Amino acid sequence: MKQALRSSEAAERMPDGATVLIGGFMGVGSPHRMIDALVARGIRGLTIVANDTARPGLGIGKLITAGAVARVITSHIGLNPETQARMLAGEIEVDLVPQGTLVERIRAGGVGLGGILTATGLGTEVEEGKQVIEIEGRRYLLELPIRGDFALIAAHRADYVGNLEYTLTAHNFNPIMALAADTVIAEAEAIVPVGVIPPDAVKTPGVLVDHLLGRAA
Structure with missing residues (x-):
């Protein structure tokens, strides 16, 4: 059985300056309780790897507003004016990566590849x-x-x-990111007995997950 943590306990285990992969797309399918716990903890200096920085007050946008982020590796910041302002002010380093390339770089990190080859970005700033x-x-x-x-x-x-088991938009980055980190913390809407989730519905096997947060955690 996996060790169950409250979000505040999980946040305390994460040091300033950590590199953190966060799933979701514009705040949908993102681990909101963990994000809120990191804001409450006052964490600083994070490198965030994510598809986007959402919007102010939503998902990763809360970490941006709280001053918790030093660097983001992402595909899109266009809907978060605060990320843009902090980048222009030199407060946050932003590495923009084409979305497909970002996913494949994370996958490569998860399966032990030395990198990927892509034609995307040839002849551009990329x-x-x-x-x-x-x-x-x-x-x-x-x-x-x-x-x-x-x-x-x-x-x-x-x-x-x-x-x-994932639904809807949570299928996008979450399963890939679970492959590519030293410690994986998963928050779920429900924690159920073994056997309740149909085997074909399991997209991330438990061997990859270190800690669980239940609905009320």
């Missing part, structure tokens, strides 16, 4: 400072893998051994 490899007459960028100290995952249901 190419600057990166190795270009030619294979059979075609040029590709070498994109390096991404791993985190922690991954914060949002699931629909978890069972007692940490198997996770």
Whole structure:
């Protein structure tokens, strides 16, 4: 059985300066209780890896507003004017990565690959400072893998051994991020006995999950 934590307990285990992978898309399918707990803890200096920084007052946007983030590796900040303002003021470093490339870099970090080859970004600012490899007459960028100290995952249901089931938008980044972090913390809408989740519905096996947060945690 996995160790169950309250969100405040999980937040206390995360040090300032950690690299944190956070699932979701514009705040949907994101681990909101863990985000709120990190804001309440007053954490600082985080590197956040996520699809986007949501909006002020929503999801990762709360961490931006709280001054908890030093760097973001992301695909989109266009709907969060506070992220943009802090970037222009030099308060946050922003690494913009094409969405598909971001997903594959995280996947590479999760399965132990040395990187991925992609043509996306050739001839643009994305190419600057990166190795270009030619294979059979075609040029590709070498994109390096991404791993985190922690991954914060949002699931629909978890069972007692940490198997996770997702619904809707939570299917996007959460399962991939669960592969690519040293410590995986999953919050679920419900924690159920083993066997309740159909085997075909398990998208993240419990062996990848370190800690669970129940609905009231």
